[in-house]
Amino acid sequence: MNIKIQKLLPISAAAMLFATLATSAAADQVVKIGHVAPLTGGIAHLGKDNENGARLAVEEINAKGLTIGGQKITLQLDAQDDAADPRTATQVAQKLVDDKVVAVVGHLNSGTSIPASKIYSDAGIVQISPSATNPAYTQQGFKTTYRVVATDAQQGPALANYAAKGLKVKSVAIVDDSTAYGQGLANEFEKTAKSLGLNVMSHDATNDKAVDFRAILTKIKGENPDAIMYGGMDATGGPFAKQAKQLGLRAKVLAGDGVCTDKLADLAGDATDNIVCSEAGMALEKMAGGAAFLAKYQKRFGQPIQIYAPFTYDAVYIIVDAMKRANSTDPAKILAAMPATDYKGVIGETTFDSKGDLQHGVISLYNYKAGKKTLLDVVKM
Numbered sequence: 263m264n265i266k267i268q269k270l271l272p273i274s275a276a277a278m279l280f281a282t283l284a285t286s287a288a289a290d291q292v293v294k295i296g297h298v299a300p301l302t303g304g305i306a307h308l309g310k311d312n313e314n315g316a317r318l319a320v321e322e323i324n325a326k327g328l329t330i331g332g333q334k335i336t337l338q339l340d341a342q343d344d345a346a347d348p349r350t351a352t353q354v355a356q357k358l359v360d361d362k363v364v365a366v367v368g369h370l371n372s373g374t375s376i377p378a379s380k381i382y383s384d385a386g387i388v389q390i391s392p393s394a395t396n397p398a399y400t401q402q403g404f405k406t407t408y409r410v411v412a413t414d415a416q417q418g419p420a421l422a423n424y425a426a427k428g429l430k431v432k433s434v435a436i437v438d439d440s441t442a443y444g445q446g447l448a449n450e451f452e453k454t455a456k457s458l459g460l461n462v463m464s465h466d467a468t469n470d471k472a473v474d475f476r477a478i479l480t481k482i483k484g485e486n487p488d489a490i491m492y493g494g495m496d497a498t499g500g501p502f503a504k505q506a507k508q509l510g511l512r513a514k515v516l517a518g519d520g521v522c523t524d525k526l527a528d529l530a531g532d533a534t535d536n537i538v539c540s541e542a543g544m545a546l547e548k549m550a551g552g553a554a555f556l557a558k559y560q561k562r563f564g565q566p567i568q569i570y571a572p573f574t575y576d577a578v579y580i581i582v583d584a585m586k587r588a589n590s591t592d593p594a595k596i597l598a599a600m601p602a603t604d605y606k607g608v609i610g611e612t613t614f615d616s617k618g619d620l621q622h623g624v625i626s627l628y629n630y631k632a633g634k635k636t637l638l639d640v641v642k643m
Contacts, residue, residue, distance in 0.1 A: 418450025500529020
């Protein structure tokens with residue numbers, strides 16, 4: 263009898279352990295949210311900034327605890343690198359679909375967000391870009407595409423209006439980096455500049471890997487415009503402004519959100535103070551939760567915010583808000599809940615129109631003083 267009991271005890275203990283583990287596993291369903299941005303290359307600092315914002319949100323939500331449909335959920339950030347390359351972006355998008363993410367925050371660039379969006383649409387997965395501003399991104403007829411920033415159809419005109427009315431410029435030269443973002447923003451700026459009576463003296467194109475702008479800038483110096491509008495990212499916009507100053511151009515340099523970063527001062531040197539740039543969202547210092555977000559971001563990552571980390575942070579919370587309203591982690595049900603979004607977060611109140619754009623876009627305008635980004639104005643669109 264004792265022998266039988268002794269033999270049964272280990273079996274019973276093992277069974278109890280198995281049951282406990284099974285119950286624990288059932289209590290923790292892992293739900294993946296994708297994030298994509300360039301984590302290598304010239305604008306990796308922007309990609310990492312976006313990823314940090316998303317990661318901070320995931321960590322907070324997990325720490326607070328999340329239950330959907332009676333099931334305890336643990337979020338997992340599936341972070342991928344698209345290197346700001348359109349072809350890589352589509353490959354990464356397919357990987358996230360294969361990884362069975364329930365939604366995606368990304369991509370950073372318009373030129374990567376647009377080609378990737380077809381893959382997410384085919385899979386029925388929500389895609390929220392925290393920073394893609396080209397209007398075409400949400401004009402493809404997809405039900406899955408959303409963004410939490412304004413578009414270049416708002417950003418370009420805001421920058422042109424400030425140039426004409428704030429800076430009182432009469433003439434402008436335009437240069438873009440030939441990407442969906444840079445070219446799109448430059449074109450929107452040009453349309454408004456002409457409508458305001460500015461003399462657009464030239465519109466030249468370079469590329470997003472360029473390092474030497476002296477030939478274009480020498481030509482522009484001969485045109486002697488009051489301002490130069492550059493459509494591109496800070497990795498090229500900084501050297502562009504620096505070389506313009508070295509060549510003796512006195513024209514003010516105007517740029518969009520891709521240039522309007524904390525790192526610009528390192529890239530442009532003392533030419534930074536000649537730059538006016540725009541951001542396709544509310545300025546951090548004007549956000550109701552901006553100061554608190556900045557403090558916890560710096561505590562967690564030990565570095566300054568570049569630009570759009572608060573937007574990726576809110577994008578994760580918006581996805582979770584849709585999960586809660588759908589009472590499901592099923593991508594189809596999350597997608598169905600998205601149009602009714604009315605979320606109050608760090609960046610303000612987020613509601614979407616029928617295309618997935620913000621119903622109320624905001625553009626913030628900045629200059630730099632002694633290399634420090636300084637708010638000039640906030641324009642509600």
